[in-house]
Amino acid sequence: MNLQINQGSWQQLIGRSHPLLVHLPIGILLLALVLALLSRRQQWQNLKAAIPVTLLAGFISAVCSCFTGYLLSLDGGYEDGILSIHQYLGIAVAVSSLTLYLLYTKWEKLKKWQLPGIIIIALLLSITGHYGGSLTHGDDYLSQAMPGGLRKLIGNKKSGAAQNNYTDIADARVYEDLVQPVLSNRCYSCHNAQKLKGGLRLESVELIRKGGEHGPVLKDSMPEMSELFKRLLLPENDEHRMPPKGKPGVSPNELALLQWWIAQGAPTGKKVKDLSKTPIITAVLEGMQGGGNIMHNAFVPEQSVAKADINAIQALIQKGVKVLAVGEENNFISITCINANDFDNADVALLLPLKSQLIWLDLSGTKITDSAFTTIAQLTQLTRLNVKQTKISGSTLNGLSSCQQLKYLNLSDNALKNADLKGLSKSKSLQQLYLAGSSVPTVAIQDLQTKLPTLKIDTGNISLAKLVTDTLVYHKEQGK
Structure with missing residues (x-):
């Protein structure tokens, strides 16, 4: 997909000030309504003198809002019908404000229409704001956030998301x-x-x-x-x-x-x-079962940790790395380099300040080599590591023995013909290993399986000869 770079213009700049200016007439004209109501009481009659200037300010700000709104609409991307209604209502608010200003200053004979006029403007503001919100957020923006009981009470059946109709x-x-x-x-x-x-x-x-x-x-x-x-x-x-x-x-x-x-x-x-499920999606689904919490699955350590260093996170973001919180109830983080293909061995050092919080790491498709494992070995909280499609040969896998909580390791699509799989035999916590497209010799796989009999090994579509005493477990992970 070709992405067009927005060069900007004065039209866009002024148009995009509409969300800022649009709140001015709302506040000013609602203030005029408050003044009009208060001035009806004997002790507040002196406030009536402030109503005309408030209406004039409301008119001017409404005109500015209409102008910037028109320029914003030229950017496109809005539904024409609702856009037209919103525009005409905005113009109606401006015209009504000027008309009411004249009622207070020029047309004394029509002063009985002053308070009803302000109430009408308040109603116009509400309707205009509703259509403006529909343009910006969708016409069911509020209903999506309603609790189920309230949504049912008002009979709102339209919702952007389906209602849960499952227990399992x-x-x-x-x-x-x-x-x-x-x-x-x-x-x-x-x-x-x-x-x-x-x-x-x-x-x-x-x-x-x-x-x-x-x-x-x-x-x-x-x-x-x-x-x-x-x-x-x-x-x-x-x-x-x-x-x-x-x-x-x-x-x-x-x-x-x-x-x-x-x-x-x-x-x-x-x-x-x-559908077939990857280990990580299995963990996510388990956390969703019965209102369960992802904190309770095997991919998230149970201990608590301090908050991550914001400066360290920012340094990674500058490299195009995605840093995400794993859950709302802990300080663990997930890091993926899917949009940072130039991430290399030197950049791996940027992960060290986050070694206490980093539990899920995806370096697939990056430029890391075997020397990166010297640094990765210091990320002792890791439970999931993906180094698929990198430039590793697997000669330094023994470094991962220090990652005592590592349960998932994806080495697929790497040239691992001479990989040191024996180095993984010390990773007693390892539960899933993916080797699809890696050219690892059968003997090396069988030797590792003997040492770690509960380890599930995915070799992709490779068919291996079965030994009489063989206890290998092979399964295929979709899309890996």
């Missing part, structure tokens, strides 16, 4: 019950029928597949090639990051769900039990 996570529909709520909470406010940012709508799989102005955002079975997923991993200060700067990003669990769904071909109607 295995029976949950992957898209409808798990993925769509994530998109609803994180993405719908900018990509809906009313606000078409980038010409993209995300309310259904059909619309997601259709894509936006710059083409498709979803490539089945390839999350790392799908803009829908890639943009979630961009640094917050990147103009292409989703959600945009200032809005909360997706959590590691939500990222795992989206990655898994796309890797499975972005299906609809499929249940969790119908």
Whole structure:
């Protein structure tokens, strides 16, 4: 997908000041209503003199708001029908403010319409604000945040996300019950029928597949090639990051769900039990079962740690690395370099200040070599390490013996013909090892399995001769 760089212009600059200016007429004109109500009481009659100047200020600010709103609308990406209603209502607020100003200063004979006029303006402000909010956040922005009881009370059946209708996570529909709520909470406010940012709508799989102005955002079975997923991993200060700067990003669990769904071909109607699962998604799903907490799964240590060094995190972000909190109840973090392909051995040292908090590390596709394991060995809290498609040969894997909590290791798609798998025999906590496309000799795999009989080893599509005393366990992880 080709991304167009926004060069900016005075039109855009002034137009984008609309969200700032639009609140001025609201506050000023509501103040006029308060003054009008108070001035009806004997002890507050002197406030009546302030009403005309307040109305005039409201009129001027409303005109400025209308002008900047018009320039903002030229950027496009808004639903025409609601946009037109919002614009005309904004103009109506400005005209009404001027009319009411004249009622207070010029047309004394019509003073009986002064208070009703201010009340009408207040109503216009409310309706105008509603349509403005619908353009910005979608027409069900408030209803999405309503508790179930309140939503049922007011009879609001429209919601961007499906309601949970399962008790066992295995029976949950992957898209409808798990993925769509994530998109609803994180993405719908900018990509809906009313606000078409980038010409993209995300309310259904059909619309997601259709894509936006710059083409498709979803490539089945390839999350790392799908803009829908890639943009979630961009640094917050990147103009292409989703959600945009200032809005909360997706959590590691939500990222795992989206990655898994796309890797499975972005299906609809499929249940969790119908699809193959990676170890990490299994852990995430276990944490979701029955209101469970991801803190209780094997990939998150039980001990507590101090908060991560914000300066160390910022240094990684500057390299294009994605740093995410693993959960709200702990200070553990997850780091992925999916958008930092130039990350190399020297950069690995940037991880050391975070060694107490770092438990999930994804260095796949980077430029690291075997010497990086000298530093990685110091990340003793690691439970999950992915070095798929790097430049390692596996000659220094014995360094991982210091990572006593490491349970998942992905070495796939590396030239590991001469890998020192014996070095992993000291990693007693290791539960899953992935070697697909690595050319590791059968004898080396069998020797490791003998030393770690409970270890599950994935060799991809390789068929190995079965020995009489062989206890190897092979399984295939989809998409790895």
